[in-house]
Amino acid sequence: MDSPEVYEVVDASPEKPMEIAIVGGGIVGVILAIGLTRQNIKVRVFEQAASFREIGAGMAFNACARNCMDLIDPVITQALLRCGAVNMSDVDAEDDYLRWIDGYNQHRPEDPSYQRPLSEIGGAGFRGCRRDQFLEELAKEVPQGAVEFRKRLASLEDNTDNGPVVLNFTDGTRAEVDAVIGCDGIKSVVRKQMFGTNHPASNAQYTHKVAYRGLVPMNRAVEVLGPWKAGNFHHHVGPGAHLTHYPVANNTVLNVVAFLSDPNPWPDNQRMEMEGSREDVLTGLKGWHPTVLNLVNLLPEKLSKWALFDLCEFPAPSYSAGRVCIAGDAAHASSPHHGASACLGVEDCLCLNVLLAQVRETVAANQDPAKNRLALSRAIETAFKTFDTVRHKRTQWLVNSSRRVCDLYHQPEWADPTRWAKAETCFEEIRDRSYKIWYFDVDGMVKQTRDEYELRQHGEKLGNGTNGVFSDERHGGYTL
Amino acid sequence: MDSPEVYEVVDASPEKPMEIAIVGGGIVGVILAIGLTRQNIKVRVFEQAASFREIGAGMAFNACARNCMDLIDPVITQALLRCGAVNMSDVDAEDDYLRWIDGYNQHRPEDPSYQRPLSEIGGAGFRGCRRDQFLEELAKEVPQGAVEFRKRLASLEDNTDNGPVVLNFTDGTRAEVDAVIGCDGIKSVVRKQMFGTNHPASNAQYTHKVAYRGLVPMNRAVEVLGPWKAGNFHHHVGPGAHLTHYPVANNTVLNVVAFLSDPNPWPDNQRMEMEGSREDVLTGLKGWHPTVLNLVNLLPEKLSKWALFDLCEFPAPSYSAGRVCIAGDAAHASSPHHGASACLGVEDCLCLNVLLAQVRETVAANQDPAKNRLALSRAIETAFKTFDTVRHKRTQWLVNSSRRVCDLYHQPEWADPTRWAKAETCFEEIRDRSYKIWYFDVDGMVKQTRDEYELRQHGEKLGNGTNGVFSDERHGGYTL
Numbered sequence: 010m011d012s013p014e015v016y017e018v019v020d021a022s023p024e025k026p027m028e029i030a031i032v033g034g035g036i037v038g039v040i041l042a043i044g045l046t047r048q049n050i051k052v053r054v055f056e057q058a059a060s061f062r063e064i065g066a067g068m069a070f071n072a073c074a075r076n077c078m079d080l081i082d083p084v085i086t087q088a089l090l091r092c093g094a095v096n097m098s099d100v101d102a103e104d105d106y107l108r109w110i111d112g113y114n115q116h117r118p119e120d121p122s123y124q125r126p127l128s129e130i131g132g133a134g135f136r137g138c139r140r141d142q143f144l145e146e147l148a149k150e151v152p153q154g155a156v157e158f159r160k161r162l163a164s165l166e167d168n169t170d171n172g173p174v175v176l177n178f179t180d181g182t183r184a185e186v187d188a189v190i191g192c193d194g195i196k197s198v199v200r201k202q203m204f205g206t207n208h209p210a211s212n213a214q215y216t217h218k219v220a221y222r223g224l225v226p227m228n229r230a231v232e233v234l235g236p237w238k239a240g241n242f243h244h245h246v247g248p249g250a251h252l253t254h255y256p257v258a259n260n261t262v263l264n265v266v267a268f269l270s271d272p273n274p275w276p277d278n279q280r281m282e283m284e285g286s287r288e289d290v291l292t293g294l295k296g297w298h299p300t301v302l303n304l305v306n307l308l309p310e311k312l313s314k315w316a317l318f319d320l321c322e323f324p325a326p327s328y329s330a331g332r333v334c335i336a337g338d339a340a341h342a343s344s345p346h347h348g349a350s351a352c353l354g355v356e357d358c359l360c361l362n363v364l365l366a367q368v369r370e371t372v373a374a375n376q377d378p379a380k381n382r383l384a385l386s387r388a389i390e391t392a393f394k395t396f397d398t399v400r401h402k403r404t405q406w407l408v409n410s411s412r413r414v415c416d417l418y419h420q421p422e423w424a425d426p427t428r429w430a431k432a433e434t435c436f437e438e439i440r441d442r443s444y445k446i447w448y449f450d451v452d453g454m455v456k457q458t459r460d461e462y463e464l465r466q467h468g469e470k471l472g473n474g475t476n477g478v479f480s481d482e483r484h485g486g487y488t489l
Numbered sequence: 490m491d492s493p494e495v496y497e498v499v500d501a502s503p504e505k506p507m508e509i510a511i512v513g514g515g516i517v518g519v520i521l522a523i524g525l526t527r528q529n530i531k532v533r534v535f536e537q538a539a540s541f542r543e544i545g546a547g548m549a550f551n552a553c554a555r556n557c558m559d560l561i562d563p564v565i566t567q568a569l570l571r572c573g574a575v576n577m578s579d580v581d582a583e584d585d586y587l588r589w590i591d592g593y594n595q596h597r598p599e600d601p602s603y604q605r606p607l608s609e610i611g612g613a614g615f616r617g618c619r620r621d622q623f624l625e626e627l628a629k630e631v632p633q634g635a636v637e638f639r640k641r642l643a644s645l646e647d648n649t650d651n652g653p654v655v656l657n658f659t660d661g662t663r664a665e666v667d668a669v670i671g672c673d674g675i676k677s678v679v680r681k682q683m684f685g686t687n688h689p690a691s692n693a694q695y696t697h698k699v700a701y702r703g704l705v706p707m708n709r710a711v712e713v714l715g716p717w718k719a720g721n722f723h724h725h726v727g728p729g730a731h732l733t734h735y736p737v738a739n740n741t742v743l744n745v746v747a748f749l750s751d752p753n754p755w756p757d758n759q760r761m762e763m764e765g766s767r768e769d770v771l772t773g774l775k776g777w778h779p780t781v782l783n784l785v786n787l788l789p790e791k792l793s794k795w796a797l798f799d800l801c802e803f804p805a806p807s808y809s810a811g812r813v814c815i816a817g818d819a820a821h822a823s824s825p826h827h828g829a830s831a832c833l834g835v836e837d838c839l840c841l842n843v844l845l846a847q848v849r850e851t852v853a854a855n856q857d858p859a860k861n862r863l864a865l866s867r868a869i870e871t872a873f874k875t876f877d878t879v880r881h882k883r884t885q886w887l888v889n890s891s892r893r894v895c896d897l898y899h900q901p902e903w904a905d906p907t908r909w910a911k912a913e914t915c916f917e918e919i920r921d922r923s924y925k926i927w928y929f930d931v932d933g934m935v936k937q938t939r940d941e942y943e944l945r946q947h948g949e950k951l952g953n954g955t956n957g958v959f960s961d962e963r964h965g966g967y968t969l
């Protein structure tokens with residue numbers, strides 16, 4: 010498809026609104042599209058699938074992410090509520106805790122159902138929802154015609170200062186826009202285009218953890234866990250594995266996920282899901298606490314086995330290159346042990362939302378129409394560089410932190426009573442890490458974003474070159 | 490020596506002031522003695538050496554620790570200033586940063602002296618001093634006769650509710666007091682007495698890192714590092730090692746410490762120091778950046794090799810048992826990679842200072858002289874349990890964190906250019922960890938200490954037993 014709105018240099022007019030391409034209509038791409046539209050910025054979303062698609066699994070958003078949603082556009086939070094998101098643990102509720110208990114050892118021989126509590130960390134205000142239902146509700150907020158389905162990005166061209174950025178799709182069509190934001194997930198083609206197919210950051214890596222997900226009717230779960238444990242979020246931790254459960258569907262169903270360590274390579278990097286079984290899980294949890302094993306026995310015999318991949322080993326060195334950038338999982342796909350990757354993707358959306366509003370202001374303030382196209386290109390580059398500066402450290406930290414907390418959950422020390430005291434010291438760190446995610450200073454980020462953009466624009470105006478007052482060695486530089 | 494002030498039950502009189510034994514006259518023991526004395530609490534310090542002794546090496550205190558010193562007794566901060574503590578980086582100074590640079594790779598072939606900056610983290614307000622000089626100045630503030638030298642603790646008896654706690658010394662003498670605080674360092678005998686000689690927490694473990702310390706005349710150092718780098722605190726990091734330097738002695742001398750990873754066991758757990766050489770360091774840093782090697786070449790040929798031991802693998806499960814507790818390195822000896830173990834020891838002193846003032850108030854409020862001795866015992870137990878609750882998590886976290894940051898400094902990834910982007914993501918975590926140490930809420934700790942003590946005393950008055958309203962499973966309990 011040739012874009013009907015091809016920008017030509019000669020054609021540049023200050024009235025012509027800028028147009029942003031979003032590659033990928035997942036949760037991050039769609040939230041970004043809603044936000045930019047709300048600001049009257051024209052967006053075109055290109056999604057490879059034939060329609061919006063998400064799996065039926067659960068996912069949770071913390072209070073910080075919901076705050077970001079509100080700041081982007083309150084319709085997003087409304088969509089979350091509308092799709093039946095329930096308090097997994099709400100800040101307003103009486104019992105706002107995530108809990109860690111000993112899933113391996115029996116501490117009271119006389120009471121085999123007793124599991125020793127290890128830690129509880131409160132205050133996230135999580136709301137759980139079904140992914141497919143949330144995306145369906147979000148889709149209603151995207152303007153008619155903004156999404157083009159069955160468009161799989163093949164390559165990008167961002168060669169000239171005053172020409173458009175060109176997207177080439179696998180069906181041979183192309184589109185021309187002022188800027189491209191890749192929200193195309195862990196296997197991002199935009200990221201590959203930025204760094205080259207052979208760059209190590211172009212491929213996600215196996216984290217050597219697999220997840221088995223299943224649902225258990227609540228009445229059966231209560232028989233095994235008792236009503237209190239079944240009704241509240243718990244992580245059962247132990248050597249080399251952990252198991253997480255929380256109620257969904259108005260407390261009628263218990264969502265259960267078992268995470269196992271796997272020393273072997275993953276057999277097929279193209280398929281992240283394979284057929285697995287309850288037996289696999291029971292083998293991985295051999296010798297665990299009877300309550301955990303009884304719960305696993307309530308799962309169906311056939312279970313999907315999900316390989317957990319991430320961008321930890323070879324992170325994207327930058328989230329921006331010229332007028333192209335990446336956000337959400339495309340930029341920082343993480344293992345799911347903090348339950349926060351999409352939450353940080355929503356923070357990304359807020360940051361980009363603020364920046365593109367600034368870009369529009371910069372261009373509107375420009376008095377010389379002949380230079381307008383160039384000013385727009387420069388402003389977008391500044392915005393995307395700013396995005397990288399503001400978002401890179403926190404999001405890469407999450408990717409690392411998720412691996413780290415999983416290692417702490419899976420400590421071999423849980424299996425050795427002389428090492429329990431040591432093993433339990435991990436919860437101070439886990440709490441700090443959780444708080445860093447949950448109590449993020451969103452207003453501070455917005456302010457930093459605005460200031461950093463202005464500083465860079467200013468630096469550039471002062472003739473300091475495209476790097477402005479900043480060092481080329483962003484990672485090596487002294488900015489914090 | 491038989492204590493001249495033996496308490497007998499029959500002899501208990503409300504006017505008799507309580508008396509606290511401090512085992513160990515290191516920096517923590519002496520600061521604690523000064524604080525308690527300032528509150529008119531009687532202390533007896535038992536030190537095994539013939540006089541106060543510290544090595545001539547440097548050590549630094551951050552702004553938070555200096556704040557604690559002020560709250561305990563301003564004479565402590567004055568002693569620190571008097572002994573010539575210099576700003577290593579002061580909050581009021583222009584250049585308040587610790588800096589990390591690439592000590593391994595050459596990033597600019599045309600400029601072999603160039604070292605790539607990795608991160609700078611500011612705000613600690615460190616003041617460096619010589620240990621021996623600080624201890625000497627502190628000693629002047631301890632009341633005459635409070636310290637008994639050449640008293641090496643052999644064992645403790647804390648058997649009865651209303652009798653004294655008995656200290657037995659290796660010279661066959663004994664002393665009787667109301668409570669014992671072990672400030673006897675990493676090889677603490679008090680800790681051994683609390684848990685038994687065979688308990689794993691009774692012995693510190695080798696961290697598989699060794700340190701080589703040396704001094705270099707500043708004019709020679711400047712030839713190698715240039716004036717700016719030589720004048721400021723720097724960590725040079727690389728695979729399996731790091732090297733730290735900062736100016737001391739009014740900028741006339743550069744203090745240099747090289748830390749090497751060591752896969753082997755330490756040959757002799759009784760001796761933590763052995764003879765080493767500059768050659769050892771050069772071998773450990775083979776292939777490093779020429780600037781680092783040139784600096785090492787300025788060190789003396791013979792260098793002490795220090796084994797770094799800590800209590801990470803087998804932490805003390807609790808810092809209190811009855812009327813006995815441990816503080817400072819005795820409780821939480823750490824590897825030195827945060828430069829903060831003594832700082833946290835000072836925080837311990839403030840906490841104990843607050844608690845023992847509360848104990849005195851509790852006992853003073855008691856109207857029944859016959860029950861006074863019992864009330865004192867109970868109040869001290871409450872105080873020490875509170876100390877454990879308030880201090881255990883933060884201090885064990887430090888022990889873990891110090892090992893963790895050393896692992897991050899020593900990442901093998903520094904040696905592989907495809908892994909640099911990953912390696913550098915560590916600094917977000919290092920900054921968080923540093924901030925957790927530096928920006929500790931001291932007033933919050935004091936308030937928590939007071940509240941927790943009151944709650945426990947109250948809980949006990951309500952007849953909930955010695956555990957008050959708290960669970961026996963402190964580590965497993967739900968307190969945060």
Ligand SMILES: Cc1cc2nc3c(=O)[nH]c(=O)nc-3n(C[C@H](O)[C@H](O)[C@H](O)COP(=O)(O)OP(=O)(O)OC[C@H]3O[C@@H](n4cnc5c(N)ncnc54)[C@H](O)[C@@H]3O)c2cc1C
Pocket residue numbers: 032033034035036037038055056057058062067068069070160161162163192193194195196197198220336337338339344345348349350351352353354
């Ligand atoms: C087991 C598990 C549990 C999780 N739980 C949580 C949780 O509780 N809370 C939380 O915050 N996060 C959670 N996450 C993380 C969360 O799922 C992701 O962060 C989030 O889904 C990423 O959204 P995204 O829009 O960036 O990417 P995606 O959802 O992957 O969307 C990418 C979109 O781009 C499209 N696309 C891809 N390539 C192209 C192309 N070349 N051209 C056009 N379109 C393309 C895809 O079809 C897709 O629609 C979990 C993850 C896992 C694995």
Ligand SMILES: Cc1cc2nc3c(=O)[nH]c(=O)nc-3n(C[C@H](O)[C@H](O)[C@H](O)COP(=O)(O)OP(=O)(O)OC[C@H]3O[C@@H](n4cnc5c(N)ncnc54)[C@H](O)[C@@H]3O)c2cc1C
Pocket residue numbers: 512513514515516517518535536537538542547548549550640641642643672673674675676677678679700816817818819824825828829830831832833834
């Ligand atoms: C290389 C290195 C660098 C460091 N740098 C810093 C720094 O910059 N900042 C910082 O905050 N910390 C630093 N530290 C940590 C700091 O040195 C210690 O935390 C601090 O010295 C501990 O003081 P302490 O009083 O608890 O124990 P110690 O200093 O070990 O004192 C214990 C005392 O008890 C006595 N004693 C022992 N057993 C008995 C017994 N049975 N009876 C009677 N007396 C006994 C000993 O003789 C000694 O006087 C560093 C540590 C190292 C190894």
